[in-house]
Amino acid sequence: MANKHVAVLMGGWSAEREVSLSSGTACAQGLKNAGYKVTEVDVDRKISSVLRELNPDVAFNALHGPFGEDGLIQGVLEFLNIPYTHSGVLASSLAMNKDMAKRIAKSVGIPVANSVIADRAEIAEKHIMKPPYVIKPVSEGSSFGVFMVREDMSNPPQELHSSDWPYGDRLMVERFVNGREMTCAVMGDVALAVTEIIPQGAQFYDYEAKYRPGGSKHVVPAKIKPNIYQNIQTLALKAHQIIGCRGVTRSDFILDDGLMGTGELVWLEVNTQPGMTPTSLLPELAQHAGHSFEELLSWIVEDASCNR
Numbered sequence: 001m002a003n004k005h006v007a008v009l010m011g012g013w014s015a016e017r018e019v020s021l022s023s024g025t026a027c028a029q030g031l032k033n034a035g036y037k038v039t040e041v042d043v044d045r046k047i048s049s050v051l052r053e054l055n056p057d058v059a060f061n062a063l064h065g066p067f068g069e070d071g072l073i074q075g076v077l078e079f080l081n082i083p084y085t086h087s088g089v090l091a092s093s094l095a096m097n098k099d100m101a102k103r104i105a106k107s108v109g110i111p112v113a114n115s116v117i118a119d120r121a122e123i124a125e126k127h128i129m130k131p132p133y134v135i136k137p138v139s140e141g142s143s144f145g146v147f148m149v150r151e152d153m154s155n156p157p158q159e160l161h162s163s164d165w166p167y168g169d170r171l172m173v174e175r176f177v178n179g180r181e182m183t184c185a186v187m188g189d190v191a192l193a194v195t196e197i198i199p200q201g202a203q204f205y206d207y208e209a210k211y212r213p214g215g216s217k218h219v220v221p222a223k224i225k226p227n228i229y230q231n232i233q234t235l236a237l238k239a240h241q242i243i244g245c246r247g248v249t250r251s252d253f254i255l256d257d258g259l260m261g262t263g264e265l266v267w268l269e270v271n272t273q274p275g276m277t278p279t280s281l282l283p284e285l286a287q288h289a290g291h292s293f294e295e296l297l298s299w300i301v302e303d304a305s306c307n308r
Contacts, residue, residue: 004036006301007056007082009073011042014065015144015166023276024062027297031060034294036301047073051080058304059084060297062276069273070096070139078306085300087272088308091244095272096139098172101243105267108242110235113254113266115174123171124160132176135160137167148176177266179256182222184236185274185285186249187296188303191233192285196222218281220288224255228265239270246308247300250274250282 008031010024011017021042028040039054041047043063051059059082067073069086071093077084087095094100102112118128123135131153137145145167147157159165181197196219222229236251252268274282286296 004058004301005039005054005056006031006036006058006060007039007041007051007054008060008062009041009043009047009068010062011044012063012065012068013044014063014067016064016068019275019277020062020064020068023064023280026293027060027062027276030293030297031301034298036298043068043073048076048080051076051082056082058082058301060301060304061086061273064273064275065144066096066139069271074308081306083304083306084308085304086247086308087245087249091246091308092272094243095245095249095270098136098138098269101239101269102267104243105239105270108238110239110242110267111265113175113177113268115172117170117172120160120165120169120171123173124156124158127156129173129175132178134174134176136172136174138170138172139168145171177254177256177264179254179258179261179264180224182224182232182253182255183281184232184251184253185282186237186240186245186251187286187289187291187299188247189237189241191237193220193288194222194224194229194232195220195281195285196224197281216279218284220284224257228255228257231265235265235267236270239267243270245270245272247303248274248282248296250285 008024008028010020012020028038031038059077061084063073069092071089074089074092099117106112131149131151133149135147182194183197184194185192198217232253239251240249250271254266256262256264283293
């Protein structure tokens with residue numbers, strides 16, 4: 001371990017750059033504490049040349065968003081034959097595309113909410129689904145570009161008409177499911193605990209709730225019925241496996257188990273590059289399972305390989 005050189009890839013140029021820098025900085029320090037030789041790499045379009053020169057033993061992928069978790073940087077690392085962390089090319093690409101991930105999940109019985117994919121101009125013009133519904137970019141993270149369309153809204157969000165919209169022109173419109181937000185991480189072939197996420201002052205688990213200190217409350221283990229708890233763990237592991245993920249992932253769910261609820265549980269997505277910031281869920285779930293931050297990082301590094 002003392003001689004293993006780890007390049008921590010962070011930053012990049014997606015909308016999630018700042019989140020990635022926070023994750024990467026925390027991971028780099030944790031890996032140093034664990035005894036690894038660490039080089040922090042702020043990724044730009046010269047990354048291939050930079051990695052050729054560094055020639056690390058492992059690339060720790062702390063990138064978020066396009067190029068970081070959509071299979072592209074994974075392809076670069078495969079080409080350079082540098083062992084890397086998290087999921088491989090295909091699984092990363094599939095998981096990043098919310099529509100494809102949902103289709104695969106649904107094919108093996110994982111419950112998902114009905115949704116359609118349409119052009120931004122069409123979605124901005126009129127309701128293409130009866131409200132309430134949620135609008136999501138097909139391939140973004142950290143809740144960028146997400147809108148909740150309530151029943152009392154006569155028109156879709158006007159922000160969709162913006163000439164500098166940065167999140168792509170193919171969007172997902174998904175039936176809104178009212179309920180509690182749950183998440184479950186997978187580490188290798190083991191589902192960790194289930195956490196309930198309670199946004200503080202936000203309509204849903206948006207960017208501020210995710211990353212602002214105090215933006216959300218995490219209840220781990222979630223206070224839900226044992227059979228539902230176990231079902232969430234089972235579904236998280238099933239999604240991880242059917243999409244072909246490796247290393248660590250985190251699946252998000254909505255559970256409608258309130259007094260007037262239907263009891264419905266739906267899977268939303270699998271995150272192949274879970275955040276590692278001070279407010280992130282994966283380190284908290286790993287700690288609940290008895291793994292310190294340094295132990296979690298060491299496990300991720302030792303799990304690294306090519307051909308993932």
